[in-house]
Amino acid sequence: MKKWITALLLVAQETEFLPVDEAFKFQAEMKDSNIEMHWDISDSYYLYRSKISAVQNDKPLDLTFKQDAIIKDDEYFGRVEIYHERLDIQATPVDSSPIFISFQGCAEEGLCYPPVTITHLPDNASTASVDNIQEGN
8 A cells, every 4th residue: 555655646646637627627517407527538537437426415316327338447446437538327216405516536657536425406507517626525
């Protein structure tokens, strides 16, 4: 574990990484009775499928992933499903209470971002973006 942390620190010192909101450009909006979530994922970055969730009233929403995940053999985490370039997900909220959308991703160069949570209000006509971001949740 100590070698892993040291390796990540060395990579981080030598590489300039994008801020999380540039690496994973997120938008969400209501269409009909569904929430449509979209990520534009920068080159050399990826999102973990298992780290994506949408929660409303303390209950997870069922997510429909529009793209197939890619299997990555990660040196530290084993076989994981990831997304490059873009990701579109749909979910159906149960009511108009806030939806907490969480995700986590990494740079191919070895930096993993802390989990990010974004709050989306279904009644709000505007789209959600990383403006209302909370890291580390």
